[in-house]
Amino acid sequence: MLKMNNISRIYQSDTIQTHALRDFSLNVGAGEFVAVTGPSGSGKSTFLNVAGLLDNFDKGQYELDGVSVQGLNDSELSRLRNEKIGFIFQNYNLIPDYSIFDNVDMPLRYRGFSSSERKRRVEQALEKVGLASRMKYLPSQLSGGQQQRVAIARALAGEPKILLADEPTGNLDSLMARQVMEILHDLNKEGATIIMVTHDPDQAREVNRNVQIIDGQLADFKIYAPLDRESQSSNQSIASVVSKEVHKEEVDA
Amino acid sequence: MRNNSLLSYNILLAMQSFKRAKSLYFLIILTLSIGVGVLCANLALVNSMASDPIPEKSANLLHVSMNTWPDVQPPDEPMHILRYRDAMKIAESDIPLRTAVFYASGVYARDIESTSMKRFDSRVRATTPGFFGLADAPFAFGTAFDKSRGMEIVIGHELNQKIFAGKNSVGKTLELDGELLTIVGVLKPWIVRPLFYHPTEGRAFDLTDDIFAPLETAIDLGWSIHARSSSSDNYAGVNETRDLNVYYLQAWVELDDIAKKSALQSYLDNYSQQLKDAGGHPLAIKNRLHNVNEWLIEAKVVDQKVLAFTLASILFLSVCIFNASSLLLSRFHAAKFEVGLRRAIGASNKHMMMQGLTESVLLGVFTGVIAVILSWFFLKISVQFLPRLANIAVLEPKLLVLGMFLALITAIASALYPLYRANRYTISAELK
Numbered sequence: 001m002l003k004m005n006n007i008s009r010i011y012q013s014d015t016i017q018t019h020a021l022r023d024f025s026l027n028v029g030a031g032e033f034v035a036v037t038g039p040s041g042s043g044k045s046t047f048l049n050v051a052g053l054l055d056n057f058d059k060g061q062y063e064l065d066g067v068s069v070q071g072l073n074d075s076e077l078s079r080l081r082n083e084k085i086g087f088i089f090q091n092y093n094l095i096p097d098y099s100i101f102d103n104v105d106m107p108l109r110y111r112g113f114s115s116s117e118r119k120r121r122v123e124q125a126l127e128k129v130g131l132a133s134r135m136k137y138l139p140s141q142l143s144g145g146q147q148q149r150v151a152i153a154r155a156l157a158g159e160p161k162i163l164l165a166d167e168p169t170g171n172l173d174s175l176m177a178r179q180v181m182e183i184l185h186d187l188n189k190e191g192a193t194i195i196m197v198t199h200d201p202d203q204a205r206e207v208n209r210n211v212q213i214i215d216g217q218l219a220d221f222k223i224y225a226p227l228d229r230e231s232q233s234s235n236q237s238i239a240s241v242v243s244k245e246v247h248k249e250e251v252d253a
Numbered sequence: 254m255r256n257n258s259l260l261s262y263n264i265l266l267a268m269q270s271f272k273r274a275k276s277l278y279f280l281i282i283l284t285l286s287i288g289v290g291v292l293c294a295n296l297a298l299v300n301s302m303a304s305d306p307i308p309e310k311s312a313n314l315l316h317v318s319m320n321t322w323p324d325v326q327p328p329d330e331p332m333h334i335l336r337y338r339d340a341m342k343i344a345e346s347d348i349p350l351r352t353a354v355f356y357a358s359g360v361y362a363r364d365i366e367s368t369s370m371k372r373f374d375s376r377v378r379a380t381t382p383g384f385f386g387l388a389d390a391p392f393a394f395g396t397a398f399d400k401s402r403g404m405e406i407v408i409g410h411e412l413n414q415k416i417f418a419g420k421n422s423v424g425k426t427l428e429l430d431g432e433l434l435t436i437v438g439v440l441k442p443w444i445v446r447p448l449f450y451h452p453t454e455g456r457a458f459d460l461t462d463d464i465f466a467p468l469e470t471a472i473d474l475g476w477s478i479h480a481r482s483s484s485s486d487n488y489a490g491v492n493e494t495r496d497l498n499v500y501y502l503q504a505w506v507e508l509d510d511i512a513k514k515s516a517l518q519s520y521l522d523n524y525s526q527q528l529k530d531a532g533g534h535p536l537a538i539k540n541r542l543h544n545v546n547e548w549l550i551e552a553k554v555v556d557q558k559v560l561a562f563t564l565a566s567i568l569f570l571s572v573c574i575f576n577a578s579s580l581l582l583s584r585f586h587a588a589k590f591e592v593g594l595r596r597a598i599g600a601s602n603k604h605m606m607m608q609g610l611t612e613s614v615l616l617g618v619f620t621g622v623i624a625v626i627l628s629w630f631f632l633k634i635s636v637q638f639l640p641r642l643a644n645i646a647v648l649e650p651k652l653l654v655l656g657m658f659l660a661l662i663t664a665i666a667s668a669l670y671p672l673y674r675a676n677r678y679t680i681s682a683e684l685k
Contacts, residue, residue, distance in 0.1 A: 049680075049681040054596075054597055054680040054684070074602045075603060078600060078601035109262050110259075110598070112259075115258075
């Protein structure tokens with residue numbers, strides 16, 4: 001799904017050259033849920049930006065879902081972003097003046113879908129995150145967790161090949177963070193490929209693969225052993241809490 | 254289908270953007286509207302001054318200037334006013350299709366059937382009958398008089414409105430300075446802008462005349478000359494001018510074929526030479542034929558002050574564009590996050606450019622509407638300062654279209670730099 005070979009990203013200021021990524025190589029297969037960890041300034045965000053085609057790289061090869069991205073022009077890169085990648089940001093990045101529906105609808109507008117198809121996809125995506133009843137709400141009328149679920153719905157609406165999440169629970173309290181993580185795990189179970197940058201070792205441990213970036217390079221060891229989610233009784237109870245929470249919201253709405 | 258859908262989406266986004274920053278867009282629209290409005294108002298004046306008043310045959314209508322001054326101190330250039338006998342020599346020629354010889358006068362007019370003693374101060378064109386066909390004067394009722402002598406007149410639409418409330422007044426009699434003349438024709442509303450047949454002496458923006466009277470009759474009745482005249486002889490009244498060196502008549506000819514211009518020139522030059530040979534004048538042979546547009550340029554119809562002000566208003570519009578551009582730059586800067594987000598979820602630079610241009614075009618349309626209203630307002634103000642422009646301060650449909658077009662261009666021009674900057678934002682940086 002994602003193949004990076006010897007990627008380098010160098011930021012050049014007047015006097016300083018910073019190697020944000022240095023000969024970085026990573027392969028992520030379809031259906032994997034990869035947690036990317038590392039200290040601040042290690043290059044996690046740069047990796048995610050390069051992977052999400054939001055930033056260029058200076059050297060190396062990058063192939064996304066079989067498409068080599070080198071030499072693609074802006075329109076081609078934009079189309080790849082639109083069709084193959086779903087972004088989930090730490091700050092949700094919802095447009096405050098737009099309704100939930102319009103926020104989720106945004107990427108579909110650039111895809112050329114008919115309005116009925118867009119409506120179907122938006123409703124389906126919001127259904128998946130338990131917010132179908134709040135389509136007309138503004139982001140400010142939702143809690144942080146709900147806003148992040150809207151952001152997930154926006155990422156899902158285009159049915160992308162890969163989800164890139166940049167500390168998706170970083171701004172949430174533990175309960176809401178669990179809701180979001182449960183949704184991501186459910187999506188992964190349904191076959192979604194997910195790469196998640198996180199600072200939280202517990203979240204990293206939950207996923208089936210985690211990698212660490214140090215000084216712009218992939219560390220060749222794993223810090224966190226993946227947990228067997230199914231055997232974790234605590235997780236079971238959290239999952240039920242989440243389901244109850246979502247159900248309660250739907251009833252309230 | 255996809256393009257239509259994106260266009261409607263871009264329009265929706267533009268309207269939302271206007272709503273979000275109402276005050277800022279109001280300032281931008283106002284800034285551009287004032288700039289475009291001022292320029293449009295000036296262009297309306299220049300357009301009225303510089304336009305061809307009779308485009309279908311302006312090249313074939315020639316004004317005659319001659320150099321027959323009998324004195325040894327001649328004017329520098331041939332005179333645009335002629336002696337009676339010189340003008341009649343032109344009228345005799347069979348080269349032109351039509352000839353008009355005339356002078357401007359003025360009388361007080363009253364309907365003899367009216368119980369009121371009120372008289373209307375009326376502008377008179379004392380002319381040969383050829384004037385009407387030559388100038389394409391449009392008749393509402395009746396016809397032109399067909400001789401240069403006779404107690405018949407043609408009146409203009411305005412005078413007919415004032416005296417006869419716009420009804421058919423053919424056959425009615427007017428008392429003009431104590432003389433009774435019968436109306437044989439009434440003109441439709443007739444706008445000649447500029448007044449090509451008499452643009453000299455600051456009359457280029459006057460209305461067409463109230464009364465058209467046969468030339469010989471006006472001379473016989475001694476109707477005074479209300480325009481420039483020159484004389485090397487003393488005379489007591491116009492009725493004495495036929496045989497004297499009194500220069501006051503203007504002559505226009507209409508050629509059916511402009512190739513006949515050289516024949517006419519030779520005719521005039523031969524006549525001047527004969528006069529000179531007979532001792533009529535000591536001057537070099539110097540006769541000029543100007544077509545309508547050449548004559549308007551010669552008469553300096555386009556006011557240099559208005560031209561200078563137009564140039565100043567172009568500079569003012571440039572300043573308005575810079576101002577609007579800087580306001581838009583701040584607006585686009587504030588929307589950096591949204592630009593970054595849209596780019597991240599799949600909008601290309603081209604999409605964002607189209608979104609920005611759609612917003613600019615809508616901005617241009619709103620600006621255009623306000624600019625057209627403002628230009629009308631500015632024209633009214635201009636007339637307060639320059640009353641002689643009252644008859645040309647008109648916003649023609651083509652000026653309205655130009656105003657809209659200018660507004661669109663300025664709105665797009667204002668957005669170009671902000672759009673260029675917005676397209677250079679780094680997506681990842683804007684989303685942090």
